[in-house]
Amino acid sequence: MHYQPITATQTGSFVADQNKVLRNTYMMLALTMIPTVIGAFIGTSINFSFMAEHPIMSTLLMFGAMMGMLFAVTALRNSAWGIVALLGFTFVAGLLLGPILQVALHFKNGAQLVGMAAGGTGIIFGSLATIATVTKKDFSFMGKFLFIGLILLLVASLANVFLHIPALSLTISAMAVLIFSAYILYDVSQIVRGGETNYLMATLALYMDIYNLFINLLSLLMAFTGERD
Numbered sequence: 001m002h003y004q005p006i007t008a009t010q011t012g013s014f015v016a017d018q019n020k021v022l023r024n025t026y027m028m029l030a031l032t033m034i035p036t037v038i039g040a041f042i043g044t045s046i047n048f049s050f051m052a053e054h055p056i057m058s059t060l061l062m063f064g065a066m067m068g069m070l071f072a073v074t075a076l077r078n079s080a081w082g083i084v085a086l087l088g089f090t091f092v093a094g095l096l097l098g099p100i101l102q103v104a105l106h107f108k109n110g111a112q113l114v115g116m117a118a119g120g121t122g123i124i125f126g127s128l129a130t131i132a133t134v135t136k137k138d139f140s141f142m143g144k145f146l147f148i149g150l151i152l153l154l155v156a157s158l159a160n161v162f163l164h165i166p167a168l169s170l171t172i173s174a175m176a177v178l179i180f181s182a183y184i185l186y187d188v189s190q191i192v193r194g195g196e197t198n199y200l201m202a203t204l205a206l207y208m209d210i211y212n213l214f215i216n217l218l219s220l221l222m223a224f225t226g227e228r229d
Contacts, residue, residue, distance in 0.1 A: 021191055021198075021202060022191050022192065022202075025191060029207060031087070032203065035088075035094060036091070039092065039093065039094020039097070040098065040101060043101065043102075044102055044105065048098055048099045070204070072088075077200045093211055100218060100219070101114065103222065108228070109226065109227045113222060113226060117217040117221055121210055121213050124213060125213070128188070131185065132188035132189045137189065139185045139186045139189035140186070140189065142182055142185070146183055152175075156171075166223075172216075173216040173220050176212055176213075177220070180208075180209045180210075181213065183205075184206065184210075188206070
């Protein structure tokens, strides 16, 4: 077997390909915010009282719907329909922000809380994505730890559907902020270093990081700085 050295041309081609994936990912990520905002706006006017009456069934239905749409995006990732599926998914995700936004907007400083959560999410994403892009450090070692953390987070969240412990809710939100912040580093690093070459899947991963980061930041802000009427 002969050793084939990596040429400067091959290296340049790899870098160009990954820059293209990163650029397309960021463009698509920006586009997904449009259906998300539209869905969230509609969601604030929907009556979600059935979710409060049947929390367990509602949680399972929401989880099932999200998983189904995630599967659709994954299955269609190599076709133009993948874009449609992704935008549809982000619209539904926006709708499902309705309950937490309704709660937030009942605070005297509700609009400010939502703005702070959105701004904080943007700052965290921008800072961590820049670190991963500029340093080009390999954060793949975080993958196993983050996956285990995510499983524990899901288990704790499902348990709290039954337990309704406020302190546990705050702990879950704080853990989620840390885990999804770390996932931003991991996911951007995957794109930069060639671990992810499909921009739709890269967009989906980063969208979920941002989405969950926003929800949990908003939950913490409501708990600590919310001003009730």
